[in-house]
Amino acid sequence: MVAGTVSALLLGLSLAGGSLATGNITEDSYFYGESPPVYPSPQGTGAGEWAGAYAKAKAFVAQLTDDEKVNLTAGTWSQNGCSGTITAISRLGFPGLCVNDAENGLRGTDYVNGWASGVHTAATWNRSLAHGRGVHMGREFYTKGVNVILGPVVGPLGRMVRDGRNWEGFAADPYLTGQMVYETVDGLQSSGVATSLKHMIGYEQETNRSPETNSEGQEVQSVSSNIDDETMHMLYLWPFADAVRAGTASVMCSYNRINNSYASQNSKVLNGLLKTELGFQGYVMTDWGAQHTGIASANAGLDMAMPQSSFWGKNLTTAIANGSMEASRLDDMAIRIMATWYLVGQDEGFPTPGIGMAEDLYAPHQRVIATKPDEKSTLLAAAIEGQVLVKNVNNALPLKSPHMLSIFGYDARTPETMDIPSESTAADNPLIINRTLTVGGGSGTNSPAYIDSPLSAIQRQAYEDGTSVLWDTVSKSPEIDPTSDACLVFINAYAGEGYDRRGLYDDYSDELVANVADQCANTIVVVHNAGIRLVDPWIDHENVTAVIIAHLPGQDSGRALVDVLYGRANPSGKLPYTIAHNETDYGNLLNPALPEGIFWLFPQANFTEGQLIDYRAFDAYNITPRFEFGYGLSYTTFDYSSLTIKQSSSSNSSTSSYPPAATTEPGGNPHLWDELLTVSAVVSNTGDVGGAEVAQLYLGIPNAPVRQLRGFEKFYLAAGESVEIDFHVTRRDLSIWDVYAQDWLLQEGPFVVSVGRSSRDLPLQGTFTF
Structure with a gap:
C-alpha cells in the first residue's frame, strides 16, 4: 500500500461527523490524514526586528558562489564536539556555525551548569525566572562558542502521557507552554545565542518516530500524527506562535510524519503554517537524520539538513539548472540562515565556533570556563520553585530542628560517576534510575558542574542543627530506628529520548515507600520525576504525612530541596500536568500508537480526541484527578x-x-x-x-x-x-x-x-x- 492510499483512506474515515469541541472529527477538518500542498516556499521579508539582519544577509549572500550557498544548507561532520557544524566561508569572514544540545544546559562538555529541565521550569509558573534561566544558560553556550542551542522544546506538548520526552518540554497546556517558551527564547537570544525551537510538529511519541526495518525485512515508516486543522491551531501550533513572536532564529522539524507527510518535507506545515501564517523569518532545520527527500524537501520549506545531507549538495544546483527548483529558493535558504547570525549579533565578537567543546571530554582540549558566579541565584531559585508540595498533613513540613532523620531510597544518593547514562536501573527496573535524578536521558541531558544530592545536602544541614542522620539507600525493606522524628523516602521516575515510558509507576518504589511508612509515623516522600508519576498506591497511607513532586531540578537538587524541607523557601510550584488516580484515567492518551491492521507499514496516530488532552479531557469526561493541573500547596x-x-x-x-x-x-x-x-x-x-x-x-x-x-x-x-x-x-x-x-x-x-x-x-x- 502506498502512502497516498493511506491518506485517502484516512481522509475518508475522518468524515464521520461529530464535534471537535467534544473530541470527534468532522467534515470541517479539512486536512486530517492528508496534508494539502502549499507552494512555493515564501521568501523571508525581514519583517519586524529582522529588517536589519536581512539587509546584511542579502548583501552577504549576493557575494557567494552557488557552491558556498549550498554549503550553508547542510552540516558536516566535525571533530570539535559540536552536535552539528556549518563550514566556514573564510574569504568573507564567516567562521561557520556550531550547533549543540541541549535545551536544559550545554551537553557533552565541562565548566557548565546542569539547569532545571523544561517541565521543572514550567512547574515554577514564573515568567521572570524562565527568562533569567534563558539569559544565564545562553551565556554559557555563547562562551563555549556554540552559535545555536538546539532548543527550547514545545513539542512534545504532552498529549501522550508515557512519551519519553515530555520532560524536555514545558507543560501539557499550550498557553503555559507558550508563556514559558516566549521568555526562554527571548532570554537565550539576548545572550547572543540563536535558538532552534523544536520539534515541529505533532511529535508526541518516541515509538516508531523514525523509519525502521521490521523482522520481516519490511520498512516501517515513521508514525503519522493525524491532526485536524482546529486542533492543530488551538493546541499544537499555539506555543510555536509565541516562540516565533519572541524571535526564535530557527525551527527544527520533527521525525514523525504529519498527516502522512514527513515533517521535513511537509509543505503545509513549513510553507503554510510556519512561514506564511506565523510569518517566520528564520530557517528550518531537520532533526538529526530526519531528511528523507532532496529537492522535494527544499521546495517544501526545509532550509538546513543536519548533521549532513546525502540528498542535497550538487543536486541543488542541478535542480536549479533543470528547472525543478528555483534559484530564488536556494538564495532564500542562505539568506534565512545568515540573517539569524546577524540577528543575534554573532558577526561581532563571537568566540571561535566550538572553542569550548571537545570530541572527547577526557582528551586534551582547551579550557573554557563558562560558569559565572552571578548564575547561582537563578540556578537555585529555579530548582526550588519547580518543586510541588502536594500533601502536608498536620504541618509535617517544614522540619523544625529534628533530633533524628532517617533517609531511604536509591534517589537520595549521588551518582557514582559524572557520566550520565542513557538508562540505568535499580533492582532491574527500567522505570527508575539508580541515583538521584536531576535530568532525563538522551539529547536533552545536560552536563552539571556538580550534583548536590539530597543525602549530601541533608547531612550538611544536620551538621548545622546537631541532627543525627541514619540512611539506607539500597534496601527495599530497610530497618528503621523507632525514635526517628521523620523518615524521608526518595524515589524517581525516569524517561529519556528514543523510547516511551513503560508505565507511570513501578512496584519496587511503591513497595519501598509502603515498607517505610508501615514502620515510621512521619514518612515524607520525595519524587524526582521525568514525567507524570502516579502516587495512589501509598499516598493515602496514614503515615505518609508529606509528598513533594520534585521534578528535575538540575545540579542544585539537594540544596533546593533542603531549603523547602526546612522552610527557608516556601514551596510555590504548581503542577504543569494532571496526576490521575489510575493509568486508565488517561484513556487512549496513555500509550503510543502502534502499527496495526492495514496500516502496519504506515503507523497512524489519530488525534481523534481533538483538544481534549490532560485537564481538558478530565473536565470533559468528569474524571476526578488525584492532583489537578495547576495544583500545589504552600x-x-x-x-x-x-x-x-x-x-x-x-x-x-x-x-x-x-x-x-x-x-x-x-x-x-x-x-x-x-x-x-x-x-x-x-x-x-x-x-x-x-x-x-x-x-x-x-x-x-x-x-x-x-x-x-x-x-x-x-x-x-x-x-x-x-x-x-x-x-x-x-x-x-x-x-x-x-x-x-x-x-x-x-x-x-x-x-x-x-x-x-x-x-x-x-x-x-x-x-x-x-
Missing part, C-alpha cells in the same frame, strides 16, 4: 475575592468577529495580541508566613473545552498582605480557529471566567458577553 494560605471583568477601552482593534487585516509579523497577525479584556481579583495571604502564590485564570470559551488556562500571575505576599492582580486577555485568548475562514474567530459569549488556585479550585467565577 506553607501559608491564600484567599481570593473581588472579581471584576472589564472590556479594555485601549484595545487597538474592535471586537469584530475576525482580527483586522494587517501585515503579518513574526507570530502572525499582530492584532491577535490586542488586549480585549482585563480580569482583576484580590488575593490575600491569610496565613502566618510569607509565600508566593500563582493565581490562575481559566476561560470557558463557547464552542471549546469547558475551561482553558488563559492567564496566570505569580507574586509574593507577606503574612496578612493583599494585592490586586490583573490578567490581560488578548483576542487570541478569546477566539477559536475557524477552519472555513482560516482565521481566528472571536466568540460572542457567554464566556465563563474563573480565577483561583488550580484548574479545579476556582473560588471566583463570573460571566461576560461581547
Whole structure:
C-alpha cells in the first residue's frame, strides 16, 4: 500500500461527523490524514526586528558562489564536539556555525551548569525566572562558542502521557507552554545565542518516530500524527506562535510524519503554517537524520539538513539548472540562515565556533570556563520553585530542628560517576534510575558542574542543627530506628529520548515507600520525576504525612530541596500536568500508537480526541484527578475575592468577529495580541508566613473545552498582605480557529471566567458577553 492510499483512506474515515469541541472529527477538518500542498516556499521579508539582519544577509549572500550557498544548507561532520557544524566561508569572514544540545544546559562538555529541565521550569509558573534561566544558560553556550542551542522544546506538548520526552518540554497546556517558551527564547537570544525551537510538529511519541526495518525485512515508516486543522491551531501550533513572536532564529522539524507527510518535507506545515501564517523569518532545520527527500524537501520549506545531507549538495544546483527548483529558493535558504547570525549579533565578537567543546571530554582540549558566579541565584531559585508540595498533613513540613532523620531510597544518593547514562536501573527496573535524578536521558541531558544530592545536602544541614542522620539507600525493606522524628523516602521516575515510558509507576518504589511508612509515623516522600508519576498506591497511607513532586531540578537538587524541607523557601510550584488516580484515567492518551491492521507499514496516530488532552479531557469526561493541573500547596494560605471583568477601552482593534487585516509579523497577525479584556481579583495571604502564590485564570470559551488556562500571575505576599492582580486577555485568548475562514474567530459569549488556585479550585467565577 502506498502512502497516498493511506491518506485517502484516512481522509475518508475522518468524515464521520461529530464535534471537535467534544473530541470527534468532522467534515470541517479539512486536512486530517492528508496534508494539502502549499507552494512555493515564501521568501523571508525581514519583517519586524529582522529588517536589519536581512539587509546584511542579502548583501552577504549576493557575494557567494552557488557552491558556498549550498554549503550553508547542510552540516558536516566535525571533530570539535559540536552536535552539528556549518563550514566556514573564510574569504568573507564567516567562521561557520556550531550547533549543540541541549535545551536544559550545554551537553557533552565541562565548566557548565546542569539547569532545571523544561517541565521543572514550567512547574515554577514564573515568567521572570524562565527568562533569567534563558539569559544565564545562553551565556554559557555563547562562551563555549556554540552559535545555536538546539532548543527550547514545545513539542512534545504532552498529549501522550508515557512519551519519553515530555520532560524536555514545558507543560501539557499550550498557553503555559507558550508563556514559558516566549521568555526562554527571548532570554537565550539576548545572550547572543540563536535558538532552534523544536520539534515541529505533532511529535508526541518516541515509538516508531523514525523509519525502521521490521523482522520481516519490511520498512516501517515513521508514525503519522493525524491532526485536524482546529486542533492543530488551538493546541499544537499555539506555543510555536509565541516562540516565533519572541524571535526564535530557527525551527527544527520533527521525525514523525504529519498527516502522512514527513515533517521535513511537509509543505503545509513549513510553507503554510510556519512561514506564511506565523510569518517566520528564520530557517528550518531537520532533526538529526530526519531528511528523507532532496529537492522535494527544499521546495517544501526545509532550509538546513543536519548533521549532513546525502540528498542535497550538487543536486541543488542541478535542480536549479533543470528547472525543478528555483534559484530564488536556494538564495532564500542562505539568506534565512545568515540573517539569524546577524540577528543575534554573532558577526561581532563571537568566540571561535566550538572553542569550548571537545570530541572527547577526557582528551586534551582547551579550557573554557563558562560558569559565572552571578548564575547561582537563578540556578537555585529555579530548582526550588519547580518543586510541588502536594500533601502536608498536620504541618509535617517544614522540619523544625529534628533530633533524628532517617533517609531511604536509591534517589537520595549521588551518582557514582559524572557520566550520565542513557538508562540505568535499580533492582532491574527500567522505570527508575539508580541515583538521584536531576535530568532525563538522551539529547536533552545536560552536563552539571556538580550534583548536590539530597543525602549530601541533608547531612550538611544536620551538621548545622546537631541532627543525627541514619540512611539506607539500597534496601527495599530497610530497618528503621523507632525514635526517628521523620523518615524521608526518595524515589524517581525516569524517561529519556528514543523510547516511551513503560508505565507511570513501578512496584519496587511503591513497595519501598509502603515498607517505610508501615514502620515510621512521619514518612515524607520525595519524587524526582521525568514525567507524570502516579502516587495512589501509598499516598493515602496514614503515615505518609508529606509528598513533594520534585521534578528535575538540575545540579542544585539537594540544596533546593533542603531549603523547602526546612522552610527557608516556601514551596510555590504548581503542577504543569494532571496526576490521575489510575493509568486508565488517561484513556487512549496513555500509550503510543502502534502499527496495526492495514496500516502496519504506515503507523497512524489519530488525534481523534481533538483538544481534549490532560485537564481538558478530565473536565470533559468528569474524571476526578488525584492532583489537578495547576495544583500545589504552600506553607501559608491564600484567599481570593473581588472579581471584576472589564472590556479594555485601549484595545487597538474592535471586537469584530475576525482580527483586522494587517501585515503579518513574526507570530502572525499582530492584532491577535490586542488586549480585549482585563480580569482583576484580590488575593490575600491569610496565613502566618510569607509565600508566593500563582493565581490562575481559566476561560470557558463557547464552542471549546469547558475551561482553558488563559492567564496566570505569580507574586509574593507577606503574612496578612493583599494585592490586586490583573490578567490581560488578548483576542487570541478569546477566539477559536475557524477552519472555513482560516482565521481566528472571536466568540460572542457567554464566556465563563474563573480565577483561583488550580484548574479545579476556582473560588471566583463570573460571566461576560461581547
